[in-house]
Amino acid sequence: MATTDVSERPSKRLSAPATKRVLPGFGLSLGISLFFISLVLLLPISGLFIRAAGMGWEQFWFVITDPRVVASYKVTALAALAASLFNCVFGLLMAWVLVRYEFPGKRLLDAIMDLPFALPTAVAGITLATLFAENGWYGQYLADLGIEVAFTPLGIVVAMAFTSVPFVVRTVQPVLEEMAPEDEEAAMSLGASDMTVFRKILFPTLWPAVVTGGALSFARSLGEYGAVIFIAGNSPYISEVISLMIFVRLEEYDFPAASAIAAVVMTVSLLLLLAINVWQGRYLKRLHGG
Amino acid sequence: MAVRKHRRVGDNPLVRRTLIGIAVGLTVLLLFMPLVLIFVQAFAEGWAGYVSNILNEYTLHAIGLTLVVALLTVPLNMVFGVFLAWLVTRFRFPGRKLLTTLIDIPFAVSPVVAGLLFLLLYGSNGWVGQWLGEYDIQLMFSWPGIVMVTVFVTCPFVARELIPLMQQQGREEEEAGVVLGASGWQLFRRVTFPNIRWALLYGVILTNARAVGEFGAVSVVSGNIRGETNTLPLQVELLYQDYNTVGAFAASSLLAGIALITLVVKAIVEWRQSRN
Secondary structure, three states, rough: OOOOOOOOOOOOOOOOOOOOOOOOOOOOOOHHHHHHHHHHHHHHHHHHHHHOOOOOHHHHHHHHHHHHHHHHHHHHHHHHHHHHHHHHHHHHHHHHHHHHOOOOHHHHHHHHHHHHHOOOHHHHHHHHHHHHHHOOOHHHHHHOOOOOOOOOHHHHHHHHHHOOHHHHHHHHHHHHHHHHOOHHHHHHHOOOOOOHHHHHHHHHHHHHHHHHHHHHHHHHHHHHOHHHHHHHHHOOOOOOOOOHHHHHHOOOOOOOHHHHHHHHHHHHHHHHHHHHHHHHHHHHHHHHOO | OOOOOOOOOOOOOHHHHHHHHHHHHHHHHHHHHHHHHHHHOOOOOOHHHHHHOOOOOHHHHHHHHHHHHHHHHHHHHHHHHHHHHHHHHHHHOOOOHHHHHOOOOHHHOOHHHHHHHHHHHEEEOOHHHHHHHHHOOOOOOHHHHHHHHHHHOOOOOHHHHHHHHHHHHHHHHHHHHHHHOOHHHHHHHHHHHHHHHHHHHHHHHHHHHHHHHOOHHHHHHHHHOOOOOOOOHHHHHHHHHHHHHHHHHHHHHHHHHHHHHHHHHHHHHHHHHHHO
């Protein structure tokens, strides 16, 4: 999760400037950090790109534009979009209720918001599949309404929405907590309606946080695998996600194809991560009047 | 606080009750019920059935392997996380921002891609894998590979918990320690550690939760050999695909238990920090 430096502003320091390193351990911590990051992160990642680059442009293009793979891009992107839109609304509601109101059980409600991060994805997957199966707790009632979730693309949306619940809640919550009440109270005392004040005063402050949380939720959903495969049905062209596609190519021992698709996914993930970090940096600066 | 005279958005009792009602209702459906289902299914054959499912030879082996993976991964990532947090919050140097972005990569990468990265490098056809093969060392499709991908996917957690806190605390206290003649280790043990121990605990607990629960990345490098390279989440998948639903949920209940402990620790840590 891309938490950004809040206390970036130069503070009034009484001690020596940072260029004269007072504290010990710069060399040691730099060495350990660089060694670890190179070995664990950079080496494997560059290995993937070198592998993908080595296969030749034509073959690379052929593999990543295979119709079944293209179908899986679409399924993944659309399901992730739907899941993150749901989470924007749900997350905003939860953050609002948890910050603005007092009611019994609030602590418990707040604590359980993080369940999707703590629960292993495979466990989430079989649980959701069982809940939404035809004879499941939810599935039987949804079947009466003619809605099928398990083994359809809708199931993918449910799984992605579940695993990324905490993002929007946890990005909006602190913003709501820090919000000064003066403008809101002034507008209310001048007789503006709740809806107008929310739209004109609260929402302009809240939406950057909602977008950040939504983007994090989208990024997470794009790569989701464990929770999805149990409920998706995994039929080619209809309900295969991109991570599963890579897995399928691996099981066919088609390493070049798996690497090529993975290189595409990795590039998109890295660009998304960069975009979120840049966006967060800007909006935090504005928020703290920097 | 004195009685608030000013009205704020959503103060209307009807609006308040409706919003709380929807929020609680959705949370029960989306988060509570799945948790309940896990335990209902796990105990569907009674207590004795539950125990015999847990004591299944392969499930026991999976529990053991999962513990070994967590025991190797968590301390490694804890040490790395503390050093990285110390580095980026206590010193200014070119590339500092880049370093904090790099550390987020495992969060952004699909677990299957993460597994593939290691398979490509250390598998029998990979650069390193080929070379190791000459010495009869096999990392993939055995436990070292599982540990390696788990280290990858869990490396950001400790640093991510510590960095915002240590930045907020600033370095004045430590600088005072240096002036008073403390050594590096004394400084960490006496000044830094007491300030960060709760966040560190939560980072470690999160690392552990993800380490025991990682599925996608582990499933790429494990080879799924029953009784050999199956971790607990992989065992859950295997039992579920064997139509042994109760067995799968019994194994899941252990992982759900760890998840619940994680949530409790988080609540305690937040309570502690709000008191300070």
